[in-house]
Amino acid sequence: MFITFAVKQRQVKKKDQTLSKSRITGSYVTLVISISLVLFLLGLLGLVLLNAHGLSRYFRESLSFSVMLDENVREADIRMLQKDLDAKVYVKSTKYISKEEAAFKLKEDLGEDFVDFLGYNPLSPTIDVFLYAGYTHPDSVAKIEKYILEYPIVKEVYYQESLLYLINENVRKISLFLLVMSFFLLIIALTIINNTIRLSVYSKRFLIRTMQLVGATRAFIRKPFLVRSAIHGLIAALIAMILILSLIYLIESEYLFLISYQGISSLILLGVIIIALGIIISVISSYFSVNKYLSMPEDKLYI
Numbered sequence: 001m002f003i004t005f006a007v008k009q010r011q012v013k014k015k016d017q018t019l020s021k022s023r024i025t026g027s028y029v030t031l032v033i034s035i036s037l038v039l040f041l042l043g044l045l046g047l048v049l050l051n052a053h054g055l056s057r058y059f060r061e062s063l064s065f066s067v068m069l070d071e072n073v074r075e076a077d078i079r080m081l082q083k084d085l086d087a088k089v090y091v092k093s094t095k096y097i098s099k100e101e102a103a104f105k106l107k108e109d110l111g112e113d114f115v116d117f118l119g120y121n122p123l124s125p126t127i128d129v130f131l132y133a134g135y136t137h138p139d140s141v142a143k144i145e146k147y148i149l150e151y152p153i154v155k156e157v158y159y160q161e162s163l164l165y166l167i168n169e170n171v172r173k174i175s176l177f178l179l180v181m182s183f184f185l186l187i188i189a190l191t192i193i194n195n196t197i198r199l200s201v202y203s204k205r206f207l208i209r210t211m212q213l214v215g216a217t218r219a220f221i222r223k224p225f226l227v228r229s230a231i232h233g234l235i236a237a238l239i240a241m242i243l244i245l246s247l248i249y250l251i252e253s254e255y256l257f258l259i260s261y262q263g264i265s266s267l268i269l270l271g272v273i274i275i276a277l278g279i280i281i282s283v284i285s286s287y288f289s290v291n292k293y294l295s296m297p298e299d300k301l302y303i
Helices: 002-062 075-086 099-110 114-118 138-148 161-202 205-213 218-254 263-294 298-302
Strands: 064-069 091-097 126-131 154-158
Touching (some): 002 126, 002 161, 002 263, 075 091, 075 126, 138 154, 161 205, 205 218, 218 263
C-alpha cells in the first residue's frame, strides 16, 4: 500500500516536472518568436533604407547634362576637353557623341531622315557628362556648368534643371520619412521586446526570491538570466535574418532586380546590426527586469 502510494507520488511529481518544463519551453519559444518578428520588421526597414540610398544614388548618377560644342571644333580639342572633364573628381564618366551619331539617334526617334529633308545636319557634337551622386545638387551643377562654359569651344550646357531639383527634393523628403519611421519602429520594437522579457522574468520572480533567501548575490542571480537572454536574442536575430534572406530570394526570383541592395557587404552589415540589436536589447531588458524583482518587497511578489 505504502509502495503503491510512493509510486503514484513519484508519477505525479514526474508529470508536474514534465508539465513545468513544457511550459518553460513554450514560454521561451514564444519569447524567441516575438523577438525575431520584431527584428524581422526592423531588418526590413533597414533593407529599405539601404535600397533607398542605392536607388537614390543610381537615379542621381543616371542624370547627365550635355555640353554642346561648336560645329567646326577640331577633334583634338574635343578629346582634350573630354580628358580634362574625366580628370575632375566630380565627373563619373563622359561620352562623346559626334554630329553623325546624334543625327542617327534622332532619325531613329523620329522615324524619318530629317537630314535629307533639310539638306544638312543642324546638330552639334556633344559630350554627355555624368556626375557622382554627391555633386548632383543644383548648386553644385550650376558651378560645374559655369566652369565648363569657360571653354572657348563650348557653345552651351544643357540639363533638365526641373528634373534635377525634383529628384533632390523627393530624395530629401523620402529620407526624412524613413528616418522618422525608423525611430518610431525602433521605439515600438524596444517596448515589445522589453514587455515580452518582463513577462518571462515575472514567471521566475519566486525563484529569484528563493535564491536571495539562500544567500545568492545579485550578480550571481542575474548571470543566468542575462546569458539566457543573450542566447535568445542571438537565436531570434538569426531567425530574422533567415526570414529576410528568404524574402529577398523570393522577390528576386519573381521580380528580378526589384531589390537593389549594395552587395554582400551591406547584407553582412545589416545582419551584424540585427544580431547586435537582438542581443543588446534582450540583455538590457533582462537586466532591468531582474533588478526590479531583486529590489521588490516580498508582499508585492504576489500582486
